[in-house]
Amino acid sequence: MRAIDLFAGSGLFSRGAEDAGIRIVWAGNHWKVATDCYAANHAVLPACQDLHQQDWTQVPAHDLLIASPACTGHTPARGKDRPHHDADRATAWAVVSALECHRPAFGVIENVVAFTKWVLFPAWCQAVTALGYAISPHLVDFADLEVPQNRERVIIVLSRSKHPLELKLPKIPHIPAAQIVDFSAGSWSPIRKPGRSPKTIARIEAGRRAHGDRFVAPYYSTGSGTSGRCLSRPIGTITTVDRWAVIDGDRMRMLSIAEARKAMTVPDDYKLPARHADAMKLLGNAVPRLGAMHIFRALERAA
Template sequence: MKVIDLFAGAGGFSTGANMAGCEVAWAANHWPDAVEWHSRNHPDAAHVCQDLHQADWSQVPAHDLMLASPCCQGHSKARGKASGNPQHDASRSTAWAVVSAAEYHRPPAILVENVPEFLDWQLFHPWVLAMQELGYAVSPHVVDAADLGAPQNRVRMFLVLTQSVEPLKLNLPTLNYLPASSFINFDTGRWQPVEKLGRATATLERVKAGRATHGERFLISYYGNTKTGRSLDRPIGTITTRDRWAIVDGVRMRMLSRWECRSAMSFPNTYQLPDNHRLAVHLLGNAVCPTPVSHIIRALQQAA
């Protein structure tokens, strides 16, 4: 099965497709850093660094499956979704590039990934009507990556679009959870004392609450709603585009390394990342979890 990847980012969709036995022929993103690292990890694919609103789809190879992760910031509650925010309006408009590409190529199947709030977008119904006019049945699937083999709770929506009379409901597996302890290495990393001079009071309170609930080893979130710590026996919470999760081990603590973030996202250990920690975390936090994608594509292949 030949695949193209729109808004390819760090390459989670492409990597999941490779895991499912697909050939990634072409990938595009507007962010040069994302294109560089996608090309390092997928050297056999053709790459384009471009705003896909301006794409010439005649230059894109024919394919069996289109993958697309339009910008999610304009939909996500985590980014505020401010009414009338021009930046958010522009990000939401990226979804129309999928319609444009589908109109030209008419692949048998398309997978679109985004946050579940995409389904509440004011223009979602017109977007679906446009895809239906092109012959696609549209089937939303909201899944947690932890149910499909990633050691992370990350709820995302996958739209399955097929050239079929009825929407295609995938028969997805429910796998045993992988805990955060499966990828955390207590023998490496830049550990610091919990009681370090200048440590924020809110952080110390979260550590105290975590100890009371989970003992000496646990995770804390530097922002968000997790204020009591998180057990290492559970999947980690959502990996975001900036450092969020810290590991507490007795009197010491540290942030997750970029390699641990890579494992939390279910990328293989051979996947290359930049040396710059902040850039690596940003790329990973924007990515799709590859292992869940591989299960979704296999289920699509079986149902088609």
């Protein structure tokens, strides 16, 4: 099966597809840091441009379209709405344009669950249906797919078939955060140091009462409750900025890139940008590799 990857980012969605035996023949993304990362890890040289402007007639023939349109316009984590979120949400229409041009047999679209609450989501589905596709949304927690991270996403399977395809995804025992956190590494600082937010300290103290001396907690918000989470659970969603603090007694540090790589099931030989902020942004925007592999294997079985 031949595939193209829209909004390919770091290329982990593509890598998961390749691990499932799918051949990627084209990829594209608008951010040069992302396309440089993709090119460093794949045989395909990705297009670097706004995909709204892509001439889809110049894209190779393919059987499968995979895409991760921008999620920042949909996720509740974006905070107060801003004008650029309108442009982010509009990236989903590039998927429709690509489908209209090539009419591949299948599509797999990944996004945050809130994508299905978008005011234009019914119109988007209507456009896809008008092109002859049956639509099958799947709510997936990647922790069920061999990924040591609770990461809920919607996987929308498109097929040129009379009935929607239902993927039979495995449910693999969860991998705890203890397997990705390395307490012997990293740059630590005292929890109670000048300038530390009282809210952060209160959250950590609540976590210590609930989980003991070692656990992980969201540093900037209460996204995983007011006491973080124990290491026997998968870590919470890896985001595009540093979010998770690792607590060890009276010291703490932020999750390292090496640990975030493990949380996203990135292969050891996979090259990421040297700049920490760029690497974290690519990881937070990615589709976990092993989860993607299981999704594409299930698609091939259903097809």
